Amino acid sequence: MIALALSVLSSTLIFVVFKLYDVYKVQTLYAIVMNYIVACATGFFLYDGSVEFGQLFNTSWFWGPILMGMLFITIFNLMAKTAQVSGVSVASVATKMSLVIPVIFGIWLYNESLSWIQVVGIALALVAVYLASLKEKHIVINRKDLLLPFLVFLGSGIIDTSIKYFEELHLTDAEVPIFSSMIFGCAALSGLIFIGIQSKKTPVKANFRNVLGGIALGVPNYFSIYFLIIALRSDMLSSAAIFTLNNVAIVMASTLTGILLFKERLTLKNWGGVVLAVLSIVLVALF
Template identity: 75%
Template sequence: MVYLLLSVLSSTLIFVAFKLFDVFKIQTLYAIITNYVVACAVGFFLYDGPVSVSDLAHKPWLIGPILLGVLFIVIFNLMARTAQVSGVSVASVATKMSLAIPVIMGVLLYGERLSAIQIIGIVLALVAVYLASIKEKSIKIARKALMLPLLVFLGSGVIDTSIQYFEEVHLTDEEIPVFSSMVFGFAALTGFIFIGVKAVKTPLKVNLKNILGGIALGVPNYFSIYFLLRALREGILSSAAIFTLNNVAIVMVSTLVGILLFKEKLSLKNWSGVLLAVLSIILVALF
């Protein structure tokens, strides 16, 4: 449970970093790419074993970091586009509700069993995520724009399910740091290709604030994945319970941090979501 708590804390620090980007006028895309470079470096620094390109190239899980790295950048841009077209709440709900996908996959692929009370807790968790994420009076999505949140939902779910698969089938305890590091490394590489294409039309400008923002984001970003993998490895709870607790706790803690640090105001629906999140955590974790 300690690793799960640390994963939630790391993910909450990511939320704080993004909030501070607005305060200090940091360009998110460039900070994101810098953050992936930093996260990659942190992983290799923590890895005890020798790092050999030829050895890593022959790892059975190599395709994992490559695909996840590309997905990280693609989903980030889809989230940004969704927020612009349909609103921040739509993007947030689509991302967080994706926890349903790894939960279902855990049951179907790995034969995990959930008690009736845990199933109720997971359903409540989905409702809690929806209510806590709404920052507008209502969510409306134009039919033409429906594809964007759907892709964000599916993409986020595929990322979590892929992490679950590689932890379950391929990774040893010793390989977790270098696997996490390579995910961020390929995300950085994909990001550099992306901004390289953009640079054809718009020249790049190196900004110290963007680099510092990327460093502040990169460290907790690495540990959010690292501790999540460790939590899955512990085997105390099923992966369905782990993903539910992780996502719901992040929503709940981030919401409370928003109130305390950034003076955010919550609607009655938001508070209902927080209370439901607490209830769902109790049901999933204790039963």
């Protein structure tokens, strides 16, 4: 539970850093790529052992971080596009509701069992995520724009499911730091390629704020994944329960942090989401 709490804390710090990007006019895409580089370096620093590419190439999980890294940067761009087209709330809901995918796969692939009280808790968690994530008063999504939030939903769910898959079948405790590091390293490489393609239209300019923003984001970003994997490797709760608790606690902590630090105002629906989030955590964790 300590590892899960630290994962939630790290993810909440990510929310705070993103908020500060608006304040200090940090260019998100460039800071995101820098963040991946820093997160990758953090993992290599924490890895207790020598790093040999040939040795890594022979591991059973080598291709996982490559595919997940490309998916990371793709989903980030899809989230940004969804926020622009349909609103921030739609992007946030699509991302967090994706917890359904790893929950279903946890029950189906790994024969995890849930009590009926936990099932009720997961259902309440989905409602809580939806209500707490609604920031715009009126949300209208055109049918032609449904593809974007669906792809964000699907991609986010695939990332979480992949983390569980490799943790369950391929990783040892000692390999967790280097596995997490490689995910971010591949994401950084994908981001640099994307920026390189973009630079043909928009020249890249060095910006100290972007670098600093990437450093501030990279460390908590690494630990959000690292501690999530550690939590999944514990036997206290099923992966379905852990993914539910992780996502709901992040939404609740981020919402409350927004109120305390950034003076955000919540609607009645948002407060209802926070209350349901607390209730769902109690049901999933204690029963």
